[in-house]
Amino acid sequence: MNESNRDQLIDSYLNGMDHEDKELLRDAFAPDIVHEHPVRNVKGIEGFLAFKVDEQPPQESEHKVSRRIHVPEASVVQGRKVGTVEGESVDVQFCDVYEFNADKSAITTLSVYVRE
Numbered sequence: 001m002n003e004s005n006r007d008q009l010i011d012s013y014l015n016g017m018d019h020e021d022k023e024l025l026r027d028a029f030a031p032d033i034v035h036e037h038p039v040r041n042v043k044g045i046e047g048f049l050a051f052k053v054d055e056q057p058p059q060e061s062e063h064k065v066s067r068r069i070h071v072p073e074a075s076v077v078q079g080r081k082v083g084t085v086e087g088e089s090v091d092v093q094f095c096d097v098y099e100f101n102a103d104k105s106a107i108t109t110l111s112v113y114v115r116e
Contacts, residue, residue, distance in 0.1 A: 061081050
């Protein structure tokens with residue numbers, strides 16, 4: 001298990017979300033990404049990018065990671081998303097579960113759990 005590669009991909013995802021950077025997000029995920037989210041599930045990179053960037057309301061937020069756990073089959077990241085969404089303050093707890101391809105060069109599955 002290469003935790004460094006995993007952390008780089010996870011950080012690319014979180015930074016891509018914080019900066020609405022589609023290319024950073026695209027580089028972190030496999031083309032056939034499976035994204036499980038409380039709002040809806042999405043398959044494929046184009047649908048994922050549309051859901052995570054194009055369809056989101058205006059926001060200025062940051063993901064603050066408090067914990068990372070790596071086991072052979074997945075990585076788990078716990079933290080908070082803080083900032084504003086449509087001008088309103090947000091402070092949401094999240095727990096993300098990441099699965100990777102065999103060489104740890106891309107995220108293949110991302111399951112998101114949130115608590116407001």
